[in-house]
Amino acid sequence: MKSNYGKSMILVLLLAVSTSLHAQTATNMSDSTMRLRSIFLESGCASNGLGLNYEQRLKRDPRWGWRAGVAWGFGMESASMLYSTSSRIYTGSLGMNYLIGKKRSKLELGAGVSAGLYNSHFELKFVDKEKSNSFGWYAYGNIGYRYQGKKGFQFRAGWSPLTGFGTKHGLNSYADIFYLSFGWAF
Numbered sequence: 001m002k003s004n005y006g007k008s009m010i011l012v013l014l015l016a017v018s019t020s021l022h023a024q025t026a027t028n029m030s031d032s033t034m035r036l037r038s039i040f041l042e043s044g045c046a047s048n049g050l051g052l053n054y055e056q057r058l059k060r061d062p063r064w065g066w067r068a069g070v071a072w073g074f075g076m077e078s079a080s081m082l083y084s085t086s087s088r089i090y091t092g093s094l095g096m097n098y099l100i101g102k103k104r105s106k107l108e109l110g111a112g113v114s115a116g117l118y119n120s121h122f123e124l125k126f127v128d129k130e131k132s133n134s135f136g137w138y139a140y141g142n143i144g145y146r147y148q149g150k151k152g153f154q155f156r157a158g159w160s161p162l163t164g165f166g167t168k169h170g171l172n173s174y175a176d177i178f179y180l181s182f183g184w185a186f
Helices: 002-029
Strands: 037-043 050-057 064-079 083-100 105-124 128-148 153-163 174-185
Touching (some): 050 083, 064 105
Antiparallel strands (some): 050 064, 064 083, 105 128, 128 153, 153 174
16 A cells, blocks of 8 residues: 555656646747748658658647658669669658757657558569569658748758568668758748
């Protein structure tokens, strides 16, 4: 009985501290200069190649936001005159993020899913050409820096780990990708 009382007191104390921290951070984020929507071009992260994204902050707590985007990627490999391969990737992504910090510079933490069509071409010179389409997906995280200027300019840069957890249509391995984006907040 005594241990339950101690655990209850610790839980109440943790809740009180987290509520006061939440209230302090919410007042810092309710700055009138915080813009709730943005559009940005991104290379890396969920976009995999080059993507156009829309983001919206939640009105109740602008530290939280969601994003959706479309992207296109291209890759090519050639071994002299023997063979060549190329891939075109068309994806859509959906994710959530959280901002930490005051004023215009913030730490951005996020996670989401990107899924799409992978179009592959394989050509063995002078012999055979092969094309294939497949569906694929991967989960991504992002840890990065975000700057939002007074007039709406937005810059983001950071690191993004990707994985498909080795599932049937998921990315077969783990990958690290750096990302860079420029946009406009309104």
